[in-house]
Amino acid sequence: MKILIPIEDMQIVNRVSSVLATNEELNSLEITLLKVIEPAWLDNPPFSAIAGISLLKKQNAQAEEETAQLQTVASALKMHLPEVTISMRVIFGARIADAIAEFAEEWNADLILMLTKADQGIDSLFKKSLARQVIDKTDKLVYVIKPPVHDNMPKLRLIPQGSVVS
Numbered sequence: 158m159k160i161l162i163p164i165e166d167m168q169i170v171n172r173v174s175s176v177l178a179t180n181e182e183l184n185s186l187e188i189t190l191l192k193v194i195e196p197a198w199l200d201n202p203p204f205s206a207i208a209g210i211s212l213l214k215k216q217n218a219q220a221e222e223e224t225a226q227l228q229t230v231a232s233a234l235k236m237h238l239p240e241v242t243i244s245m246r247v248i249f250g251a252r253i254a255d256a257i258a259e260f261a262e263e264w265n266a267d268l269i270l271m272l273t274k275a276d277q278g279i280d281s282l283f284k285k286s287l288a289r290q291v292i293d294k295t296d297k298l299v300y301v302i303k304p305p306v307h308d309n310m311p312k313l314r315l316i317p318q319g320s321v322v323s
Contacts, residue, residue: 161266161297163191163257164230165287172272172302174237187242189264190231192223193256196249216249223247254290261297269299 162173177186196216227245234243250256261269273288285293288301 158185158267159187159189159265160268160270161189161191161257161261161264162270163193163253163287163291164227165272173270174234176270176302177238177241186238186240188234188244189266190227190234190243190245191257191260192227192245192247193250193253193260194219194223194247195253196251220247220249254287254294257287257291258294258297261295266297269295269297271299271301273301273303 160177194216224245224247227247231243231245234241246260248256248260250259257269260266269291271288271291273286288299292299292301
């Protein structure tokens with residue numbers, strides 16, 4: 158089973174490993190950690206070639222930093238789930254939800270596993286969460302892990318395709 162995990166923050170390690178640890182067929186899992194970076198030019202459109210080069214350098218530095226963070230997440234997940242194949246990708250996308258949905262399609266993911274933040278306040282009334290945006294953009298199965306309210310972590314039991322659940 159191919160699982161795509163978009164990374165927004167480092168909280169994901171413990172939460173994802175506890176969810177996946179209940180799966181009996183860990184050695185058949187293939188996980189790709191995905192980080193989508195919004196292009197630097199969205200904040201500051203280049204007005205000259207020199208400005209454009211400066212933005213490219215900034216973008217490349219950000220990609221290197223994100224890759225290092227993904228490596229940290231991958232190493233931590235590998236400690237918790239040594240049987241699982243884990244890869245990483247850093248991509249650029251103007252719309253993060255679109256980029257996640259497109260990558261999931263291209264990679265042929267079976268499942269997108271996302272964390273959602275406990276958005277509160279007035280913003281949560283008017284703005285869709287990233288998880289909700291991805292759900293709206295893809296026909297892939299999306300499993301959303303809410304922030305823990307208590308110590309009991311959500312459990313995900315992966316069923317092999319074609320199995321009957323009773």
